[in-house]
Amino acid sequence: xxxxxxxxxxxxxxxxxxxxxxxxxxxxxxxxxxxxxxxxxxxxxxxxxxxxxxxxxxxxxxxxxxxxxxxxxxxxxxxxxxxxxxxxxxxxxxxxxxxxxxxxxxxxxxxxxxxxxxxxxxxxxxxxxxxxxxxxxxxxxxxxxxxxxxxxxxxxxxxxxxxxxxxxxxxxxxxxxxxxxxxxxxxxxxxxxxxxxxxxxxxxxxxxxxxxxxxxxxxxxxxxxxxxxxxxxxxxxxxxxxxxxxxxxxxxxxxxxxxxxxxxx
Numbered sequence: 001x002x003x004x005x006x007x008x009x010x011x012x013x014x015x016x017x018x019x020x021x022x023x024x025x026x027x028x029x030x031x032x033x034x035x036x037x038x039x040x041x042x043x044x045x046x047x048x049x050x051x052x053x054x055x056x057x058x059x060x061x062x063x064x065x066x067x068x069x070x071x072x073x074x075x076x077x078x079x080x081x082x083x084x085x086x087x088x089x090x091x092x093x094x095x096x097x098x099x100x101x102x103x104x105x106x107x108x109x110x111x112x113x114x115x116x117x118x119x120x121x122x123x124x125x126x127x128x129x130x131x132x133x134x135x136x137x138x139x140x141x142x143x144x145x146x147x148x149x150x151x152x153x154x155x156x157x158x159x160x161x162x163x164x165x166x167x168x169x170x171x172x173x174x175x176x177x178x179x180x181x182x183x184x185x186x187x188x189x190x191x192x193x194x195x196x197x198x199x200x201x202x203x204x205x206x207x208x209x210x211x212x213x214x215x216x217x218x219x220x221x222x223x224x225x226x227x228x229x230x231x232x233x234x235x236x237x238x239x240x241x242x243x244x245x246x247x248x249x250x251x252x253x254x255x256x257x258x259x260x261x262x263x264x265x
Contacts, residue, residue, distance in 0.1 A: 022157025023115035029161075029168050034204040041200045041225045042233060044240040049218030051247055054255045059262040062255065064211075065104055066132035068222075068243075069188050071251050072209050073100045073125035075242045076186060082239055083185045085176050085206050086229035094230060095176020099123055103184030103205070106140050117150055120184055129254055172204060197221065206230045209243075 020028070055061050076082040083097040102121045107114055119139045124132055144150045156167055171182040186207040190198060197212025203225060212221040222243065226236050 021111070021113055021115065022154050023110065023113070023117070024157075025161075025164065026153055026157045026168075027116065029165055030204065031202060032165070033168055033172055034202045037204055038228045039200070039203065039225050040228050040233065041223055042236045042240060043221055043223040044237070044244065046220050046222050046244045046247070047218060048214070048220055048244075048247060051252050051255065052214060052218040054252055054259060057259045058255065059259075060130075062129040062133040062258070063136060064192070065136055065188060065190075066129050067247070067251055067255075068209060068211065069102045069104060069121065069124050070127070070129060070132055071243050071246045072186060072188070072207075073102055073123070074246050074250065075239055076100045076207075077125050079235070079239055079242070081231050081235050082207055084230045085179055085185075086227055087173070087176050087179075089173050095179070097176065097180040097185045099180075100125060100186070101180055101184040103187040104136065104139075105187065105189040106136065108140065108144070110144065116189075117153070118184075118187075119147075120149065129251070130258065199223070201225045207236075 051067075055067075072082075077100055080096055083100060084094045085097070087093050087095050100123055102124045104119050104121065105116050106119050108117055109115075117139075119136070121127070121132065121135060127135075139147065144154070156164055159167065170178075172179055183205055185205075186209065187203060187205050188209050189201060189203075190210045190212075192211055192213055195213070198210045200223075201208055201210055206227045208225045210223050210225065212223075214220050222240060224236050224240055
């Protein structure tokens with residue numbers, strides 16, 4: 001990474017002109033791509049005290065990103081409407097993906113800039129929580145050059161604006177299968193680890209899960225922002241209820257098993 005990617009020019013009065021890095025250019029292109037998506041946000045107050053207690057009892061705790069990604073993927077695997085995407089070309093239709101692909105937003109510091117990167121996990125419902133946690137840890141710590149998708153995003157970000165926009169539009173509009181491969185079937189994003197939650201979010205995907213802060217009683221606001229062309233509010237509400245049930249049954253059982261095995265070791 002060259003220093004030119006975050007060039008700052010200071011004027012005499014101290015004001016700064018900051019050039020956009022390739023990563024920031026990709027975000028601006030993504031926002032333009034998302035502006036025509038009719039997004040609606042549903043929320044559910046979840047009561048996760050047993051899950052919080054079981055996670056705290058673990059010596060090595062799975063991250064909340066791993067926990068929520070697996071729970072939503074498990075629900076998506078049984079609810080095909082969560083794997084559908086509205087496609088406008090060559091004519092308006094819905095594409096239903098045969099598998100789940102989670103896009104998890106992670107933050108990395110690159111050349112002095114904190115940037116969001118999009119990390120994809122194929123069928124997270126089939127992985128253990130510890131496997132998901134370790135995969136996300138690697139994505140947050142290993143050199144960018146070791147991840148082909150990160151290198152590709154940097155390469156696209158360095159393209160001239162018209163070419164960059166055309167590449168994004170082709171990946172998004174070309175086919176439902178291509179969209180699922182490069183964008184995922186659902187996304188997970190939250191600044192909760194930094195002390196805040198997102199009330200709403202701009203996204204090109206059918207489903208994006210985001211959450212707020214845990215309170216002292218284990219309560220949490222879980223939100224699902226969705227493309228109303230592909231799915232309606234009632235199925236989304238049922239999906240959120242299923243996510244909470246999954247967290248308090250299958251996920252809770254797995255976390256308790258992790259805690260017992262760690263203590264036995």
